[in-house]
Amino acid sequence: MKRALLIGVLLSGVLALVPLTNDAYWLRLGTTMLMYGVLALSWNFIGGMAGYPSFAVAAFLGLGAYTGAVAQKFGLPMGWAWVAAGLSALLFATLLGAALLRLRGHYFAIASLVVAEVLRELVNSATELTGGGMGLNLPVPSMISVQAQASFFFYAMLALVLLTFVATVITTHSRLGFGLRCIQQNEAAADMLGVNTTAFKIAAFALSGVFVGIAGAIYASWVHYIEPPDVFDVLYSVKAIVMVLLGGAGSVFGPLLGAAAFLTLEELVWRKFLEVHTGVLGLLIVLLVMFLPRGVLSITQLWKRPKDHRA
Amino acid sequence: MSQPTAAMPTNATPLLALDHVSRDFGGLRAVSDVTLSVTAGEVIGLIGPNGAGKTTLVNVMTGVHPATQGTIHFAGEDITRIAPWQAARRGIARTFQIVQPFPEMRVLENVAAAAMFAGGLAHGSEANDFAMEQLRFVGLGEMALQPAATLTLAMRKRLEFAKGLAMRPRLLLLDEVNAGLNSTEVDAALDLIRAIAARGVTILIIEHLMKVVLNVCSRIVVLHHGELIAAGPQQEVIRNPRVIQAYLGRRYATDPSAQVGDRS
Amino acid sequence: MLFLQILANGLVLGGLYACIAAGFSLVWGVLNVINILHGSFIVLGGYLAFFGYTQYGIHPFVSIAIAAPLFFALGYVLQRTLINRMIAAPVLLTLTLTFGLDLMLANGMLAAFTADFRKLILDPPLGILRLGALVLPIDRIIAMLLALGLTGLLYLTLSRSRMGRAIVAVRMDREAAALMGVNVKHVYALTFGLGALMAGASGPLLAMIFPISPLTGPVYLGKAFVICVLGGLGSVPGAMIGGITLGIVESFGSLWFGPEHATTLSFVLLIAILLMRPEGLLGRKGYA
Numbered sequence: 001m002k003r004a005l006l007i008g009v010l011l012s013g014v015l016a017l018v019p020l021t022n023d024a025y026w027l028r029l030g031t032t033m034l035m036y037g038v039l040a041l042s043w044n045f046i047g048g049m050a051g052y053p054s055f056a057v058a059a060f061l062g063l064g065a066y067t068g069a070v071a072q073k074f075g076l077p078m079g080w081a082w083v084a085a086g087l088s089a090l091l092f093a094t095l096l097g098a099a100l101l102r103l104r105g106h107y108f109a110i111a112s113l114v115v116a117e118v119l120r121e122l123v124n125s126a127t128e129l130t131g132g133g134m135g136l137n138l139p140v141p142s143m144i145s146v147q148a149q150a151s152f153f154f155y156a157m158l159a160l161v162l163l164t165f166v167a168t169v170i171t172t173h174s175r176l177g178f179g180l181r182c183i184q185q186n187e188a189a190a191d192m193l194g195v196n197t198t199a200f201k202i203a204a205f206a207l208s209g210v211f212v213g214i215a216g217a218i219y220a221s222w223v224h225y226i227e228p229p230d231v232f233d234v235l236y237s238v239k240a241i242v243m244v245l246l247g248g249a250g251s252v253f254g255p256l257l258g259a260a261a262f263l264t265l266e267e268l269v270w271r272k273f274l275e276v277h278t279g280v281l282g283l284l285i286v287l288l289v290m291f292l293p294r295g296v297l298s299i300t301q302l303w304k305r306p307k308d309h310r311a
Numbered sequence: 312m313s314q315p316t317a318a319m320p321t322n323a324t325p326l327l328a329l330d331h332v333s334r335d336f337g338g339l340r341a342v343s344d345v346t347l348s349v350t351a352g353e354v355i356g357l358i359g360p361n362g363a364g365k366t367t368l369v370n371v372m373t374g375v376h377p378a379t380q381g382t383i384h385f386a387g388e389d390i391t392r393i394a395p396w397q398a399a400r401r402g403i404a405r406t407f408q409i410v411q412p413f414p415e416m417r418v419l420e421n422v423a424a425a426a427m428f429a430g431g432l433a434h435g436s437e438a439n440d441f442a443m444e445q446l447r448f449v450g451l452g453e454m455a456l457q458p459a460a461t462l463t464l465a466m467r468k469r470l471e472f473a474k475g476l477a478m479r480p481r482l483l484l485l486d487e488v489n490a491g492l493n494s495t496e497v498d499a500a501l502d503l504i505r506a507i508a509a510r511g512v513t514i515l516i517i518e519h520l521m522k523v524v525l526n527v528c529s530r531i532v533v534l535h536h537g538e539l540i541a542a543g544p545q546q547e548v549i550r551n552p553r554v555i556q557a558y559l560g561r562r563y564a565t566d567p568s569a570q571v572g573d574r575s
Numbered sequence: 576m577l578f579l580q581i582l583a584n585g586l587v588l589g590g591l592y593a594c595i596a597a598g599f600s601l602v603w604g605v606l607n608v609i610n611i612l613h614g615s616f617i618v619l620g621g622y623l624a625f626f627g628y629t630q631y632g633i634h635p636f637v638s639i640a641i642a643a644p645l646f647f648a649l650g651y652v653l654q655r656t657l658i659n660r661m662i663a664a665p666v667l668l669t670l671t672l673t674f675g676l677d678l679m680l681a682n683g684m685l686a687a688f689t690a691d692f693r694k695l696i697l698d699p700p701l702g703i704l705r706l707g708a709l710v711l712p713i714d715r716i717i718a719m720l721l722a723l724g725l726t727g728l729l730y731l732t733l734s735r736s737r738m739g740r741a742i743v744a745v746r747m748d749r750e751a752a753a754l755m756g757v758n759v760k761h762v763y764a765l766t767f768g769l770g771a772l773m774a775g776a777s778g779p780l781l782a783m784i785f786p787i788s789p790l791t792g793p794v795y796l797g798k799a800f801v802i803c804v805l806g807g808l809g810s811v812p813g814a815m816i817g818g819i820t821l822g823i824v825e826s827f828g829s830l831w832f833g834p835e836h837a838t839t840l841s842f843v844l845l846i847a848i849l850l851m852r853p854e855g856l857l858g859r860k861g862y863a
């Protein structure tokens with residue numbers, strides 16, 4: 001556990017050097033990658049640890065983005081707006097989890113997928129509050145240069161991904177993480193062994209929501225402008241899943257690895273095939289699922305041999 | 312018509328008391344008006360042909376399929392409506408007729424989960440050490456670090472014992488722990504059950520065959536079509552004409568291999 | 576009178592929805608695969624009818640007969656080559672796989688046909704049927720009847736033909752069916768082919784009524800989900816009941832809440848039903 005945290009902090013230290021390149025392209029890419037890292041790590045709480053096929057990432061992201069934006073519209077400072085976004089996603093995930101986590105398999109997957117659609121429609125129709133389909137502009141932060149702004153949002157995402165990572169490591173090594181693994185393996189048996197499965201699943205779902213909510217708010221501030229189809233895009237949910245598959249579910253570094261790998265692929269695809277980039281993305285997903293269903297996991301598992309493992 | 316009950320003649324509060332308990336599945340009454348009590352420290356056998364409702368009765372006791380009618384008390388507390396995990400934490404442990412390990416987790420982790428979540432031990436070495444003790448007790452100490460999926464059936468049954476013990480139960484419900492085992496394995500399991508009983512754990516053994524029950528149980532209750540048709544000391548029960556007629560007689564007629572007490 | 580008109584609209588819509596959902600439900604029930612491609616198959620079928628009519632003057636009703644074998648073959652091949660290999664994988668993987676395939680198809684259509692909404696307008700139009708105060712466009716009525724006919728054909732295929740019996744056998748008990756000599760992989764591919772056929776064949780019907788665009792694929796997919804939950808999985812009568820229910824709910828919903836909220840309403844209905852009955856309204860356990 002100490003080792004994982006140490007590696008995480010060191011990695012953040014290295015990444016913290018990226019803004020020194022003063023290169024807008026790399027900063028944009030880096031910020032996106034960090035955001036993907038948050039999405040992947042977050043999905044891992046419910047999808048990887050508890051084994052529930054959630055498609056709710058887009059719902060949390062959009063909710064966070066709009067909470068942050070609306071909070072700032074009412075004069076809350078940016079930092080507090082982000083906190084508010086995190087809290088609203090946390091609350092929403094807890095309530096939603098209490099309702100949806102009684103479902104299994106496809107039914108859970110669909111219900112969680114549909115939530116983003118419903119939220120999008122609600123945001124679309126609450127025109128006075130959210131601007132509806134017109135979208136919502138956010139105040140531009142008071143930093144002088146565009147460069148300083150870009151660095152600022154990069155560091156904000158970096159801090160968030162580090163926070164999510166620490167939460168992941170702590171959870172993995174705690175009673176909660178252990179209980180979630182039991183649920184993932186055999187929920188009925190876990191129940192019979194004294195695991196309060198309902199509470200554990202809700203906790204996992206809440207964890208999978210809170211950081212994504214904050215990421216949504218940071219994203220909104222970063223791009224200055226949001227609209228419903230952008231932030232409630234179901235592709236975010238699918239990307240989070242694909243990143244974890246790519247990096248390997250269940251391990252703490254897997255989702256991060258997957259996020260980096262996925263962004264690299266996405267960027268190459270995006271630049272080469274602008275017209276049909278979602279199609280090529282689809283092809284990528286198909287190839288990944290067909291040929292690497294356990295991701296790079298099969299490789300990462302070689303690193304952690306039985307001996308140093310704790311229950 | 313007098314309903315036979317399994318109440319002990321003593322005045323002590325029973326550890327487990329079922330009062331007119333029934334369980335329906337749609338139109339099917341799988342457990343019908345069962346009244347039964349178990350005294351702390353005893354080893355009691357629950358027998359009945361396939362489909363008699365034995366597993367359902369265990370599910371009713373552990374909150375998996377809550378009773379449709381009647382009440383259940385455990386150590387004086389009404390537990391009729393509790394969830395399985397709550398039953399586990401109150402000290403009711405069960406093994407599964409069809410074993411249910413966490414396949415990709417280590418044997419030790421399987422048992423440590425029981426020690427932590429039901430046994431109330433702290434995450435980490437406290438739970439692990441206790442789990443290791445139970446594994447040694449059931450003879451699986453060597454297998455501790457293997458994934459549970461790699462165990463043989465007999466070993467998995469032992470793992471179920473270890474998990475049950477790690478829950479630090481006051482009442483252990485063993486649901487056909489011997490099904491599918493060969494005679495040497497059954498004998499070993501019998502020794503294990505005796506050793507567990509010697510630790511002071513109250514045990515309810517659910518069996519399809521009588522041999523095991525006759526070997527270790529002081530008292531036997533018989534379930535047939537969901538109803539409790541006989542209860543009492545073993546010699547009395549196996550001579551009870553209702554039991555012979557309704558259970559052993561019919562089994563004998565259709566399946567000679569199930570004849571009372573002659574198989575090992 | 577307004578009530579009757581809305582009810583009639585709902586029934587017309589419902590007949591079409593039954594047709595959309597029947598194949599989706601079949602695939603879900605038999606293969607335990609949610610085919611995200613289903614919506615795009617419908618749209619592709621719609622384009623086939625659109626271009627068939629505008630370029631070659633092929634009547635959309637005729638296009639159905641062209642679409643059916645094409646989509647059946649497409650579905651069969653897709654299942655045989657790709658999806659069969661993942662059939663035993665966790666829900667998450669099969670979902671992601673068909674999602675990836677759908678991205679490819681939807682993007683392909685976008686590149687080929689652009690995102691513009693197109694409407695297939697029959698020339699001359701078929702006119703309108705008036706029954707007292709009821710106003711019923713004839714093209715809609717014929718489309719609904721054809722949709723119900725297709726759904727009925729699927730039902731007959733499943734209950735009467737050898738292929739159908741094999742599919743039902745596999746759905747009931749895969750191991751037993753395999754032991755009895757059924758080639759399960761072939762049957763899975765046939766099932767997926769039938770599902771694709773139903774989607775592709777309902778495309779021309781929908782194209783006559785609604786504007787088509789690659790962007791509408793997810794809308795039809797969403798409807799198919801809702802119908803399955805309403806009516807239960809893997810049974811044609813279930814899809815029929817679910818489809819008609821949704822059609823009626825949507826038309827009254829549009830009246831009361833405004834047409835723009837019809838989809839949201841059906842999704843809220845979906846979640847509410849799932850919460851009350853985690854296996855779907857008429858669903859049975861074992862296909863989750």
Ligand SMILES: Nc1ncnc2c1ncn2[C@@H]1O[C@H](COP(=O)(O)OP(=O)(O)O)[C@@H](O)[C@H]1O
Pocket residue numbers: 336339341359360361362363364365366367368
């Ligand atoms: N979950 C269930 N749903 C419906 N019926 C059940 C369920 N569990 C058990 N039954 C029925 O209850 C009766 C008793 O089954 P069971 O308790 O498993 O018997 P036993 O363990 O004595 O062999 C059987 O007829 C069985 O089919």
Ligand SMILES: [Mg+2]
Pocket residue numbers: 365366367408487
């Ligand atoms: Mg049983």
